[in-house]
Ligand code: SF4
């Protein structure tokens with residue numbers, strides 16, 4: 149096969165700074181519990197995942213190092229990292245991992261742990277949160293509201309204006325619904341969500357202070 | 367042949383042409399679609415990023431509607447299909463998880479439906495033999511099949527195709543008379559998950575794959591997912607600007623190409639709703 153120009157050159161690895169005292173030995177178990185099982189001891193750091201990842205060029209660590217950092221307990225660094233939000237859930241890594249690690253699902257778990265603990269800073273975290281809010285409101289996606297709320301929260305007017313041309317084209321082609329579709333009983337989704345959150349969400353944890361986030365303890 | 371139809375949010379809005387052409391196709395092929403009553407959004411990757419259990423519950427709510435209908439489910443959006451299929455497999459395989467999710471649902475998930483994608487419904491339940499003599503074969507059309515990521519990944523418990531080198535869409539297009547253009551990016555992700563938040567990432571990924579398809583000689587792409595279609599079609603002018611070159615590659619749903627080959631009236635296929643017009647390319651067929 150010809151050299152693959154789509155796999156970007158991986159730059160020299162930066163040194164990951166951190167001290168042992170910042171490590172959370174329970175972190176890998178927390179991720180495992182969240183996923184319903186995971187044994188990162190099987191990961192032998194071959195790098196097939198990072199080599200297969202379409203967005204590794206935008207990442208600081210890439211999936212291989214993220215897997216190792218989880219195993220080492222580098223919760224703070226991993227959960228604050230933008231890498232987990234550049235993961236586009238393509239499952240290329242999962243398909244190829246010789247050790248059967250569910251890497252893409254680990255990345256998804258890390259995203260939700262980052263949100264739950266209030267450590268997610270990436271724009272995509274905001275988008276995901278707004279998406280779920282709109283979903284729970286109507287039961288179906290209503291893109292105009294999703295986009296307006298996302299741009300209001302994150303990218304501002306400039307971001308919205310940058311895509312104004314596309315918006316008009318989509319409108320002209322009838323690709324934007326002018327009114328939201330609702331399911332009959334939108335309350336049902338709210339109830340599902342409340343029942344799910346009762347007891348299942350992890351406690352927000354403040355790694356800098358080494359204790360649960362105040363006021364949010366349950 | 368009868369299926370519980372889960373259109374998903376896109377097919378009711380931005381991707382109505384996929385809905386229209388899929389319905390027209392079903393009518394022609396004798397497939398009966400019963401749209402599920404009160405289906406709700408599957409949550410895509412975003413709900414999973416926020417809360418895995420909530421995402422599973424949202425999927426289970428929809429699965430239980432199909433179960434009550436006593437039918438297999440047809441989900442044309444690869445994102446919905448992946449979410450529903452993997453949730454179905456996870457809940458069938460893990461009684462503890464099922465109990466946890468069911469505790470939140472008004473109707474419990476029972477585990478007696480199967481989630482199918484229309485491409486594989488056609489390949490497996492209709493069969494290519496039936497399509498051997500289509501009235502308007504796509505002779506002379508060079509098509510790049512684009513599977514994207516989650517149509518075939520993560521591998522299903524009972525895989526219907528290879529996760530990294532699938533053949534289903536290739537075989538269908540060949541049977542319809544089209545010339546299938548091979549190119550390595552056919553299962554590379556378009557990045558649709560971060561389309562709004564990290565648009566530049568998507569423009570790079572889609573730019574690479576469209577360029578590759580073009581260089582391989584493709585005149586158009588065939589897709590099976592509304593997210594891929596949107597990223598490749600609606601964003602194509604932005605991709606061209608970034609690449610500094612013209613692509614002009616129409617991105618059609620496989621249902622539209624199939625409808626054409628079967629001689630279904632073009633007005634019933636929603637071709638005019640595509641943003642990069644396929645008119646010039648299709649005129650040569
Ligand atoms: S491919 Fe699997 S074993 Fe190899 S580094 Fe990635 S997670 Fe570890």
Ligand code: SF4
Nearest residue numbers: 201235236238239241
């Ligand atoms: S699932 Fe995420 S981490 Fe894995 S290859 Fe795809 S983008 Fe990279």
